[in-house]
Amino acid sequence: MTKTKWFALITFFIITACNSDEINENYNEEFEITSITPLRAKIGDTITIRGKNLDKIANFYFRHDEGAPFEHELKYSYYPTDKGEEIKLKIPKLYYENVKIAFRDGLSFKLELVGLIPIITGYENYSRQIQTIDDSIAYATLGDKIYKSVDGFYTWNVAIEFQNSNITSFFFLDENIGWIAIMEESGRNIYFTQDGGKSLSLKYHINDKPNGFLDGSDIRKIQFISQNKGMFKDGNGNVFIADDSSWSNVYDYYPSLSALPFDQIELWDFKMIHDNLIFLTPSQPPYRLIKIDNQNITYSQFDIWQSAPQFFGDIGFVQGDNNIYKSSDLGDSWTIIKTFENAAPEVHFINIQEGFAFVNKFESEIYQTKNSGVTWENYITFSQFESASYGDFNQKTGLLGNSKGKLWKYRKE
Secondary structure, three states, rough: OOOOOOOOOOOOOOOOOOHHHOOOOOOOOEEEEEEEEEEEEEOOOEEEEEEEEEEHHOOOEEEEOOOOOOOOOOEEEEOOOOOOEEEEEEEOOOOEEEHHHHHOOOOOEEEEEEEEEEOOOOOOOOOOOOEEEOOOOEEEEEEEEEEEEOOOOOOOOOEEEEEOOEEEEEEEOOOOOOEEEEEEEEEEEEEEEEOOOOEEEEEEEEEOOOHHOOOOOOEEEEEEOOOOOEEEEEEEEOEEEEEEEEEEEEEOOHHHHHHHOOOOOOOEEEEEEEEEEEEEEEOOOOOOOEEEEEEEEEEEEOOOOOOOEEEOOOEEEEEEEOEEEEEOOOOOOOOEEOOOOOOOOEEEOOOOOOEEEEEEOOOOOEEEOOOOOOOOOOEEEOOOOOOOOEEEEOEEEEEEEEEOOOOEEEEEO
């Protein structure tokens, strides 16, 4: 790196929030910075500054870069050094990905945050679901409203509102095409939008006793793979297949499901890979992961409660009790790759290689893999991080949230 000399009379950038009380006015001698590494790091990482006469610098502070949608209290740190050749800074908890670390009369350098970043939303109420569309756009529910962000998840505005009706689930195929489930006096209804919620039309009305099940619970999950084909489920063990204008219980849609040894078992979750490939997870014993491949129906050999699997091509991951399983053949067979003692992890993979496991014991612990689950390492845990009860990731970024309305953004490291 080419040496860069910093002098008191050279102004690289003046931080507007800085005032005379925040600057040590006794700096009169030259100091030299030869390297700053890394300039892309996560909360809790250490930045190393090397140079000469660095003992002249006694005050560093962090500030969110221009463009941040909010002002937040500055983070101050003091790092005295005896040798004057090296200073180490530990990155505190910050709330925006673009940061400036300033010193000496407003001189500063830019730092780019990656990894998990807590988000200030201003909403501390119950939130049930979030969905990322890309690295800038996301949707989130809050009571009778759906909020939308278009600036990387930092600010949120109401996109859809149902007066006096609770939104129980939603799914967006892209920024504009979406389905929203609500509970109304008429029952459970799913509305459809093609313009991001500006206009809505009733798409499906679900009766109270489909397929003979005693029902009436809210719609808990929706997933569509195209505008004309999707699935949804309620809280009483029912999963439905939907086309452009109608819906039917999965046991009616696939009659051969009833021929399984465990008959019409209640279902907990599902994952639709494409039109002819679906996975179903039971909510009662035996806990077999059911695979529907065209009309061929098989089930896993393990008998443990599991979440819906994630797939990246033929490679898949699924959490079952306190284990994480991996498949290399599109779910035909599964192998344990990680076991957590006395805790069931919440597992989110970003791609084939990278994933997180959120483990709740006496306090929340976060583990990360960067090699497809071969090894797992402890990830930095913020104070008062709290558990992440739901999340959504894409290839570039992701969001995690919990029932108290807290959000954490993930930026690929």
